[in-house]
Structure formats: structure tokens, C-alpha cells
Amino acid sequence: MPDSSPAVEPEHAAVELRNARLAFGDRTLWADLDLTVRPGEFVAVLGPNGAGKSSLLKVLLGQLPLSGGTATIAGSPAKTGNAHVGYVPQQKSLDEGVPLRGRDLVGLGVDGHRWGTGVRFWKTRRTAVDAAIAQVGAESYANAPIGSLSGGEQQRLRIAQALVGDPRVLLCDEPLLSLDIANQHLVSALIDRRRRDHDTAVLFVTHEINPILPLVDRVLYLVDGQFRIGTPTEVMTSEVLSELYRTDVEVLEVRGRLVVVGTGDAIDALGSAGGLRPGEGVHHDHHEDHA
Numbered sequence: 001m002p003d004s005s006p007a008v009e010p011e012h013a014a015v016e017l018r019n020a021r022l023a024f025g026d027r028t029l030w031a032d033l034d035l036t037v038r039p040g041e042f043v044a045v046l047g048p049n050g051a052g053k054s055s056l057l058k059v060l061l062g063q064l065p066l067s068g069g070t071a072t073i074a075g076s077p078a079k080t081g082n083a084h085v086g087y088v089p090q091q092k093s094l095d096e097g098v099p100l101r102g103r104d105l106v107g108l109g110v111d112g113h114r115w116g117t118g119v120r121f122w123k124t125r126r127t128a129v130d131a132a133i134a135q136v137g138a139e140s141y142a143n144a145p146i147g148s149l150s151g152g153e154q155q156r157l158r159i160a161q162a163l164v165g166d167p168r169v170l171l172c173d174e175p176l177l178s179l180d181i182a183n184q185h186l187v188s189a190l191i192d193r194r195r196r197d198h199d200t201a202v203l204f205v206t207h208e209i210n211p212i213l214p215l216v217d218r219v220l221y222l223v224d225g226q227f228r229i230g231t232p233t234e235v236m237t238s239e240v241l242s243e244l245y246r247t248d249v250e251v252l253e254v255r256g257r258l259v260v261v262g263t264g265d266a267i268d269a270l271g272s273a274g275g276l277r278p279g280e281g282v283h284h285d286h287h288e289d290h291a
């Protein structure tokens with residue numbers, strides 16, 4: 001399917017998938033996927049459980065080989081330990097017994113970076129860790145044991161960990177899950193600021209577009225081997241989603257939120273979810289339901 005992105009020279013693309021296919025045995029998750037993500041672009045990756053959203057991130061992280069086609073990051077083939085890539089996972093609370101301080105967690109993001117050896121390495125590393133902590137506003141709790149911090153504070157430190165190597169691409173796998181509304185707001189705003197200030201491209205896997213809708217440039221919507229790529233207005237329509245789900249799906253706009261009805265999967269939870277209204281900035285007024 002054609003990629004609707006504005007033309008970008010391949011060597012200037014942050015992420016480029018060409019004729020990409022991913023299959024497990026005789027099950028093809030997706031095929032013929034062409035996607036060029038520009039520096040600074042925010043792409044939401046949507047779709048029901050099992051559509052292959054996380055697997056797409058694993059391909060870009062170099063953890064999973066494509067079954068066909070190519071995947072490049074900043075002009076080079078996707079590979080593990082790529083310094084151009086930052087990864088933000090789901091928030092999972094770390095328990096109090098974890099013997100790490102916040103800044104130690106951030107420092108783990110330094111792996112794979114060529115910053116010299118010995119004293120020079122440690123100085124560069126310390127400066128980078130301090131800068132990443134400052135970018136997420138976590139200075140006041142960066143020295144506390146990680147297990148003593150709130151879910152939102154831990155997630156901000158995970159973003160700092162993803163930013164410490166100054167990545168050109170940020171891969172986010174449901175980073176707002178299990179965060180309250182105020183922290184969803186904070187985390188989305190941090191990711192948005194990063195891509196605006198540093199031209200870092202963002203691929204953001206989510207079941208729930210509403211909290212990030214005003215930030216999204218394009219949507220990649222995967223359903224059962226089919227997909228569509230375009231702006232939210234192009235993709236999030238009754239017609240397109242009915243085609244993708246091969247059943248009658250209705251997309252309603254209710255007070256600036258998208259409500260999707262009829263998919264028969266968790267994506268219907270969009271209807272009860274909180275989110276941003278266009279023009280409101282990153283502000284929420286309902287609690288998100290991830291049931």
C-alpha cells in the first residue's frame with residue numbers, strides 16, 4: 001500500500017520500511033508494508049491485540065528479523081544496541097527491593113554507546129545521565145531508590161533512559177498504560193517536547209489514540225494482516241475501519257474524542273477513555289479504562 005508521507009530522501013528518513021513482511025510459520029502478521037517516518041514525526045501504531053504492533057517495534061529494535069523486505073533506522077539496517085534508538089516500555093511498577101537508584105536506571109540506557117573508555121567514558125556518561133534526568137524534570141528524585149518512586153516518576157525515568165543516548169528515533173510500547181491521567185499528560189508532553197526540540201521521530205504503539213490524538217501526525221492501523229497509513233482524519237473513519245475489520249465499524253467524534261464502535265475488541269474501550277481535546281494541550285479530564 002502506498003505511503004502517504006511527504007517525500008523524504010531515504011538517507012534522511014528516521015525510519016524506513018520497504019516491502020516489509022513479518023510472518024511466524026504460515027501466519028503472516030503484515031506484508032507489503034512501506035513506511036517512511038521523517039525526523040520529528042509522531043506516528044501512532046494502532047490495532048487490536050495480536051495485530052503485530054509490538055513485533056513491529058521488535059523489528060526496529062533489531063530483536064526480530066523481517067521475513068522479507070528491509071527495515072532501516074537513520075539510513076542503516078535495524079540492529080540491536082543501536083545508539084540512534086531509544087525505547088520506552090510499558091510502565092510496570094518496580095518493587096521496593098530493587099537495588100537501583102533512579103539515575104542507575106537512566107544509566108542503563110548508555111549501553112551500546114561509543115563514548116571512549118576510562119575516565120573520559122564516565123565523565124561523558126555522567127553528563128549525559130544528568131542531561132536526560134533534567135529533560136524529564138526528575139532531578140529531585142533521581143537519587144532515590146527506584147522502588148520507592150511512584151509509577152509516574154518511574155515512567156519519567158524510563159523516558160530519561162531512552163533519551164540518554166540522544167536518539168533519533170523513540171520507540172514507545174504503550175508507555176501510558178497504568179498511568180493516571182495527570183501522568184499520562186506529563187509523559188505524553190515529554191515525548192512530544194523531545195520530538196519538537198530534537199527532531200526525534202516517535203513510533204508510539206497504543207490501544208488508545210485519544211490521549212495522544214492532538215500530537216499524532218500519522219497513524220499506522222494494523223488489523224489481521226491489513227493496514228492503513230495516513231493522518232488520523234484519513235484513517236480514523238467508519239469507512240476505513242469497516243474495511244480493515246471487514247465488518248461495520250462506526251467512528252464517532254464526541255467532544256473532540258474518537259469513539260470506535262463495533263470492532264468487537266478492546267479498541268472499543270476508546271469510547272470510555274479519557275484524552276486530550278484538540279486545542280487543550282496535554283490535559284485530561286476522564287480516567288482511562290484499560291479493561
Ligand SMILES: Nc1ncnc2c1ncn2[C@@H]1O[C@H](COP(=O)(O)OP(=O)(O)OP(=O)(O)O)[C@@H](O)[C@H]1O
Nearest residue numbers: 024025029047048049050051052053054055056207
Ligand atoms: N517469536 C514469536 N513466535 C511466534 N509467534 C509470535 C512471536 N512473537 C509474537 N508472536 C505472535 O504474533 C502476534 C502478534 O504479537 P504482537 O505482540 O506483536 O501483537 P500486538 O499487536 O502488539 O498485540 P497486543 O496489543 O496484544 O500487545 C501474536 O499472536 C503473538 O502471539
